Amino acid sequence: MAQMTHRERVVAALSHRQPDMVPMDLASTIDSSIVVEGYERLKSHFGVSAQAVLTNRMMRVVDVDERILTSLDIDTRGVFPAGPPDVTIGEDRYRDEWGVERVRPAGSFYYDELRFPLAGEITLADIARYPMPDPHDPIRRKGLKEQVRQVHALDCAAVLNLPSAFVHRTQYLRGFTDWFMDFATDRRLLAALFDAVLEVSLAQCQEILAEVGAEVDVVLASDDLGTQRGLMVSPGDYRELIKPRHARYFQLIHDMTPAKVLFHTCGSVVDILGDMVEIGVDVLHPVQVSARGMDAVKLKAAWGDKLAFWGGIDTQRVLCRGTPDEVRAEVAQRIEELGRDGGYVLGAVHNIQPDVPVENVLAMYGHARVYHPSYAR
Numbered sequence: 001m002a003q004m005t006h007r008e009r010v011v012a013a014l015s016h017r018q019p020d021m022v023p024m025d026l027a028s029t030i031d032s033s034i035v036v037e038g039y040e041r042l043k044s045h046f047g048v049s050a051q052a053v054l055t056n057r058m059m060r061v062v063d064v065d066e067r068i069l070t071s072l073d074i075d076t077r078g079v080f081p082a083g084p085p086d087v088t089i090g091e092d093r094y095r096d097e098w099g100v101e102r103v104r105p106a107g108s109f110y111y112d113e114l115r116f117p118l119a120g121e122i123t124l125a126d127i128a129r130y131p132m133p134d135p136h137d138p139i140r141r142k143g144l145k146e147q148v149r150q151v152h153a154l155d156c157a158a159v160l161n162l163p164s165a166f167v168h169r170t171q172y173l174r175g176f177t178d179w180f181m182d183f184a185t186d187r188r189l190l191a192a193l194f195d196a197v198l199e200v201s202l203a204q205c206q207e208i209l210a211e212v213g214a215e216v217d218v219v220l221a222s223d224d225l226g227t228q229r230g231l232m233v234s235p236g237d238y239r240e241l242i243k244p245r246h247a248r249y250f251q252l253i254h255d256m257t258p259a260k261v262l263f264h265t266c267g268s269v270v271d272i273l274g275d276m277v278e279i280g281v282d283v284l285h286p287v288q289v290s291a292r293g294m295d296a297v298k299l300k301a302a303w304g305d306k307l308a309f310w311g312g313i314d315t316q317r318v319l320c321r322g323t324p325d326e327v328r329a330e331v332a333q334r335i336e337e338l339g340r341d342g343g344y345v346l347g348a349v350h351n352i353q354p355d356v357p358v359e360n361v362l363a364m365y366g367h368a369r370v371y372h373p374s375y376a377r
Helices: 005-012 036-046 065-071 124-128 145-153 165-174 176-185 187-212 237-258 270-278 295-302 325-339 358-370
Strands: 054-056 076-079 085-090 094-097 101-103 114-115 157-161 218-220 260-265 283-285 307-312 343-350
Touching: 005 157, 036 065, 036 358, 065 295, 065 358, 076 145, 094 124, 124 187, 124 343, 145 157, 145 187, 157 187, 165 176, 165 187, 218 237, 237 260, 237 270, 270 295, 295 307, 295 325, 307 325, 325 343, 325 358, 343 358
Parallel strands: 076 157, 157 218, 218 260, 260 283, 283 307, 307 343
Antiparallel strands: 085 094, 094 101, 101 114
């Protein structure tokens, strides 16, 4: 097979055509990057001194330097819309545009929610008068066309990161305890909060997609639905309250771009993969293979003709605690399980954490680039 460009390789794989080799991702999304401390070690290995630029403050993940991405032969590049700046309210403490306050505890790698502004006893009127972000702020479009131009100049696949729909946002606004309690005690209130946040998210997405939707190759949408053992809510609750609203979100994306929809949801979501396909998900990320029911062989057999898979290299044990040889074995296994007839982009399950040795990062990407799968021999 003739050698493909990075962009051609990704497009072929996500269109369920066999690429010349499995495409690879690092840092094209806020959910497939690397945490600052791990990045500093990676920078040192490659002799890069440029200061880290965060793409997500809460998770402290970075926009990886182009010299590193080129050295690793990564096929994807991220396109990251801007937003209004956070308000700093103390050392390692800030408030985002939704009014959610976060703090980074001493010794922690991440920011934790400190204040949930709609927690406790609230009414429909409280939701109606809550000061939501301005979705039409022109900063959301700023620089997007130039980012896409730079990506395509490298002949890489452009991955546009969209705001999440409403699950995450409403959890942060309401607080996790009250959010889950509302499913049992006040679904009308919860539905109103879902709709209020979704309308803002849809308007934000419209602004961004109107600017570059026609030019990007992949669009990331994120809203975690799974835990290690199953869904965060019952399948029935998902289908009643979440699925119809996600359907609106995915429909808007498909209406405004020909790009593939890459949906990030951690954990075990095997029970609703059919629902996801039905409402417009093209690609599943991060394929948390350590979670219940997320066996790669079974996923490919059941859904490989309808869904593509992105991620899949175990971060809970192999990347952080395995040897480089174990990482290489994991890479080979995942390519064999998910790569036949396309439909697979290789990367870590979620962001690469600070405890992952540089040697394992190099083993993952280095072996993926030289491994010859049995189906291609």
